[in-house]
Amino acid sequence: DSGVTQTPKHLITATGQRVTLRCSPRSGDLSVYWYQQSLDQGLQFLIQYYNGEERAKGNILERFSAQQFPDLHSELNLSSLELGDSALYFCASSVRGRGPSSYEQYFGPGTRLTVT
Amino acid sequence: GENVEQHPSTLSVQEGDSAVIKCTYSDSASNYFPWYKQELGKGPQLIIDIRSNVGEKKDQRIAVTLNKTAKHFSLHITETQPEDSAVYFCAASTLWGYQKVTFGIGTKLQVIP
Numbered sequence: 083d084s085g086v087t088q089t090p091k092h093l094i095t096a097t098g099q100r101v102t103l104r105c106s107p108r109s110g111d112l113s114v115y116w117y118q119q120s121l122d123q124g125l126q127f128l129i130q131y132y133n134g135e136e137r138a139k140g141n142i143l144e145r146f147s148a149q150q151f152p153d154l155h156s157e158l159n160l161s162s163l164e165l166g167d168s169a170l171y172f173c174a175s176s177v178r179g180r181g182p183s184s185y186e187q188y189f190g191p192g193t194r195l196t197v198t
Numbered sequence: 199g200e201n202v203e204q205h206p207s208t209l210s211v212q213e214g215d216s217a218v219i220k221c222t223y224s225d226s227a228s229n230y231f232p233w234y235k236q237e238l239g240k241g242p243q244l245i246i247d248i249r250s251n252v253g254e255k256k257d258q259r260i261a262v263t264l265n266k267t268a269k270h271f272s273l274h275i276t277e278t279q280p281e282d283s284a285v286y287f288c289a290a291s292t293l294w295g296y297q298k299v300t301f302g303i304g305t306k307l308q309v310i311p
């Protein structure tokens with residue numbers, strides 16, 4: 083158990099809908115990362131937050147957004163869902179956002195999103 | 199941006215044999231190379247990592263080597279056991295600044311008892 087929790091575990095929704103995925107980092111970790119894992123694209127970095135602020139952006143679509151709250155939990159919002167958004171979404175956390183002590187990322191169990 | 203290539207995509211070995219997974223990266227600024235193991239239904243778990251100022255690192259049956267000049271790094275698992283069966287991902291990142299980690303496509307390792 084990594085200490086990172088994600089809810090829900092599974093989510094089934096229809097095209098055009100909007101969903102919110104939730105992540106709670108390990109106790110004391112200030113940085114949260116979101117990843118998308120699909121069969122054909124592998125593990126893709128989406129976005130990173132550090133202590134409430136966006137710090138790095140990867141291949142995140144404009145239909146997707148995220149935020150990190152004062153209690154450090156994070157939410158990933160996916161809107162106008164398409165069939166191709168079906169994937170596993172992972173959250174990871176690390177102690178800090180930068181510097182040599184920040185590099186170890188601990189992954190949550192993921193949320194499996196199915197868009198029908 | 200960084201591009202990480204990983205091969206093979208699948209690997210079957212007999213229990214007790216060694217397994218080697220190879221990765222190449224493109225960005226010479228990358229200086230941190232973690233390896234993750236993902237078991238079915240779980241998130242990736244860091245198993246070993248190496249920084250660019252080190253050529254080799256070992257942890258029991260697992261070792262990682264890095265050739266900075268050739269931009270190659272490899273994972274070596276010796277005396278494989280059935281519980282080593284999983285998907286393994288290599289990744290490249292930088293230690294300084296805010297991280298954008300680029301992952302390889304993954305290698306599905308099957309250890310045959």
